[in-house]
Amino acid sequence: MAKNPEKASYRHRARMHPRRPASSLAERWTMVDGVDVFYRESANPPDARVMTHLHGFGLSGRYLLPTAELLADEFHTLVPDLPGFGRSGKAGSGLDIPDLAHSAARFLDARGVATTSLVGNSMGCPVIVEFAHHYPERLERAVLVSPAGGIHNQPLRRAVGQLARDGGREPRKMITVATPDYLRFGVPSTFRMFRALTRYPSLQRLLELRVPTLVVLGTRDPLLPGPARIKEVASQDQNHVLVVVLEGAAHAINFSHPTELAHIIRLFMDDRPIVDVPSQSAARVYEIHRGAYHPVATDD
Template sequence: MVKNAEKESYRHRARMTPRRPASGLAERWTTVDGVDVFYRESTNPPDSRVMTHLHGFGLSGRYLLPTAELLADEFHTFVPDLPGFGRSGKQGAALDIPDLAHAAVRFLDDRGVKTTSLVGNSMGCPVILEVAHRYPERVERAVLVSPAGGIHNQPLRRAVGQLAKDGGREPRKMVTVATPDYLRFGVPSTFKMFRALTQYPSLERLLQLKIPTLVVLGTRDPLLPGPDRIKEVASQDENHVLLVVLDGAAHAINFSHPRELAHLIRLFMDDKPITSLPGTSTARVFEIFRGAYHPVASED
């Protein structure tokens, strides 16, 4: 009884404590399978295409907002904190990748969303792969930004070193956004989630994809193998992957290069040729692989 009372008190404080809005998107709460879920949502017309952004390891959806907000004028946008992350509540047991995929779909159910395009960063990419594997009818397109969790990130001490190196390559403001999320997530959850992430069959799921998929990599991302290795992986099957490299970007591209990433996503969603954002010279784009599925629209 005491634990239930404490839980209700936490929920009340989390929902009612005034905060300065971190986004131009509406900040909202819902309850999914008994867990309080915090999310952000745009106010587009109901018939807009739906786009849902899924965050990375130990983080909330807050650092995804720079890109999500730029796309919110065209897409009905959702940016949830998955259960156990950010301001959302926790379930009883630690969640693995399939659990998080199920939680993401249950969130969409709760919001009345039948189909959506999914944009993920880091851990959010394996979650998207699992959603597409288990619930293929729910996903229109996938955008995998800096996918993480493979052999290149093992063992944990190597991943920690990669994260530390990446921290020095991200904008300083990213530290102020990420640190509270990491502290809230906690050390025990970090070890459990890392194990689940590295055990997930990301490559197998990627090669099984049957939907148009954009993969965006940064040339300064220490958590990923080189583009040549990723191109080799992508070309193992005649799948639907479009592989693009963003010159000068590290891991958190959604935060560090929102204008360039939003530009790429718009082109991909409309099947247009991949080009660099006009007027930029420091973040050039290189298309290094295109599967057979993607048509290339002719330019007027």
């Protein structure tokens, strides 16, 4: 009897990637450029707006789930592990920001998604602005949470120190989520990816954005420059960038402050004014820059 290659591939993936704690999103696989890509997906009506979450440096989409799951009741939610990361297959020698942006586009092709809003954390933010550079007609809105990769993170020893400081500011549970991903990603890939990040023209691409863009920053994030530099950079933009600060948050906001972040994203997606998070949260939200983005006032 002939073997079923699809079942054989599934058994191989199951052996290579043991089960994680269950998510409310369905766990699925697809193929992107010959690479097995793992992703999570919500079940929504066909007319639901699509929102795709892109992970950070060396990580998988797993740590993005706390925020993604909160938004999944309203948005058709996709959380892929990009090729070379997490449970997805290796991506060969290609590990740079343009490669990942193109992979994200081909992942969306595989899912039959023409347009989407993108929510990224850390390295996921340069991937988003590169995606916008190549596929502007496919991007509806951009949410950049704790964007990384600028000159503030250079050289490598400085970035390592920043990551070490950030580790002490994140919830302890983040260690159990991130450590397996970092170990699987490996040291050689880390150096290649860091080199690609330092060479990427993040500011230039950000200023080229022509879609409504939300930037969310944490006041305790050691990987980002101080408020003065952030305001200086933001002031160069005359387009659609809204910069919001979440008090008390460090770098992995999608994991540490999901309720607050989901609240901010919902307001932004509906063109509503950014107001403080619900009363059950102690965190405070405030704007530090608003470009040509004009939310619709409401009576709520």
